[in-house]
Amino acid sequence: MSHLGQLPPAVGAPLPGPRAEGLVETLAKTECPAFTTRRARRSEQAGAPHDPIVWAEAQGANVVDADGNRFVDLTAGFGVAAIGHGHPRVVAAIEAQARRLLHALGDLHPSDVKIELLARLSALSPWDGGRVVLALGGADAVEAALKTAVLATGRPGVVAFEGGYHGLSHGPLAACGYSEAFRAPFRAQLNPHVTFAPFPRDGSLTEALSAVERAWPDEAPGAVLIEPLLGRGGVVLPPKGFLKGVGEIARRAGALLIVDEIFTGFGRTGARFRSVADGADPDLICVGKALGGGLPVSALLGRPEVMAAWGDPDGAALHTGTFFGNPVTSAAALAALDVLEDEGLAERALRVGTPFLTRLAELAPRHASIVDVRGVGLLAGIELESGELTLRIVRRLLERGYLTLPAGQNAEVLQVVPPLTIDPALLEAFVVALDEVLAAEGAR
Ligand SMILES: Cc1ncc(COP(=O)(O)O)c(C=O)c1O
Incomplete structure (x- = not known):
């Protein structure tokens, strides 16, 4: 059986699921109101929901939410999980150090x-x-x-x-x-x-x-x-x-x-x-x-x-x-x-990232909404015709199990920042999913 880390998405409807929904309610009552307000504004701007999923577990390129939905993380947790989430060598080092000296x-x-x-x-x-x-x-x-x-x-x-x-x-x-x-x-x-x-x-x-x-x-x-x-x-x-x-x-x-x-x-x-x-x-x-x-x-x-x-x-x-x-x-x-x-991850970023950028660029002539595709290594940006569209695409991708982020001063760029350890097959599946969601939005 394959293990969590490099698995394809597995997401059930609705999103957020029932457990996450309860947690998001608590979130709205307890966290700094700035974030709830921003979610509401983005939801209005995109004409699509913007409720978060609630992370419960992560390994390699996979994130599992509180309802057991499995995602592929193309944000690397804001760029943090370059070596993948929960790398066993990091976890072992933390455990050993925690037993020896915490502070x-x-x-x-x-x-x-x-x-x-x-x-x-x-x-x-x-x-x-x-x-x-x-x-x-x-x-x-x-x-x-x-x-x-x-x-x-x-x-x-x-x-x-x-x-x-x-x-x-x-x-x-x-x-x-x-x-x-x-x-x-x-x-x-x-x-x-x-x-x-x-x-x-x-x-x-x-x-x-x-x-x-x-x-x-x-x-x-x-x-x-x-x-x-x-x-x-x-x-x-x-x-x-x-x-x-x-x-x-x-x-x-x-x-x-x-x-x-x-x-x-x-x-x-x-x-x-x-x-x-x-x-x-x-x-x-x-x-x-x-x-x-x-x-x-x-x-x-x-x-x-x-x-x-x-x-x-x-x-x-x-x-x-x-x-x-x-x-x-x-x-x-x-x-x-x-x-x-x-693991030679800097070299891998180029080895895996360069063909990935080429695949993304191949989408541009197929979709009038793509303004530009750019990037280097495993840092890609797909500029779309508006921030509203990008926010909707981010949501549609999430529903298909891909975590991405909007970037740019008007949220006009879909940012793709996977762990440097990601299986190229997951990136190829993402390109297909992006092609489909762009086509579906274009046909709206
Ligand atoms: C280039 C750059 N500098 C600084 C920061 C701020 O880092 P932090 O959020 O950990 O304070 C970020 C975060 O996104 C960043 O991308």
Whole structure:
């Protein structure tokens, strides 16, 4: 008998099932109302229900909900499950660490396993003697990078990019080009020294770089914060060499280049760091998501000369957190890094992802609603004619057992981000399902 992990979908009607429905009712009464409101708005926008399924179990590329429906996860849980959900080596590492040591004294008296993770990440960084700040979520790593830039340059200014997403705590939120609505209510509390430059969608490298120069602020910035490609912003790939060029502009102006590899890092696009593979020479790199193998671990990796700015002569520890470098999450990260390497998942992302992108592109001439198909490795975006249509397609795919996400500033992109371990047969079955749901929506 086949085991959960690489099985095709098996979904019964209705969705959500009876058990999930009860749980969703509790959710609506207890969680922050923002999410229930958003579901209602999206449902209205799409003219289709938007109730969530409720996850109960996940293994490899499969998710099972509270009613026993089985899905194929083409979100990798927001990009976290690069090595698949519940990888046995990560689970074993967590169990062993949990029996030995659950919690230590952070930066004061750290655990052995935290030190091992610091050494591992330093060795994986692109610099000799790279320094590491461990944290929990992606936004934490970006916060640490922004603080580093202020310490190292003495300048509060940041150049960020339209459509960019770096998390929603106050530091990264100020640099969130993805949605003005996210920033607006909190504007008075946010860093006012942020300038947004256009993120190129198409066209020439020279034009893309001069647009950045034109947007450059008069007040010299301390940092340029950029994603190697817009992930949540709609799977937008800049022209080759763009990051390298942006880095050169930053360096000439005395600003640091912070690359946010939280979504792209550790193999999704076929390289450990997409920015470095693209020829860029970052000063600071933020990683998260895939790093923890399913547990919350993020990190700021930094060039040693730049990170030296933290070596405060008064000995003040300016940045720390109770749970940063927790022993269990550190053990999970070490195991996840082993799996990524031992299973050659960066190479696999290209080997499996390139033909998958070709198959998706073959759908374009068959459906007038497809505006564009783009991506790299196992990160694909299918831009559709409207956000409303994308939201309906996401729902129709869910009903067929495929978890996907809308992306882009108007939800106009169907984002497909499977675990890097996914069986290509599941991707091929998805292409057929997508072809059918697009045809059915086109015939409405
Ligand atoms: C590129 C990028 N940076 C930062 C973040 C924020 O990470 P977190 O939600 O863990 O704070 C995300 C999350 O989607 C991301 O895609």
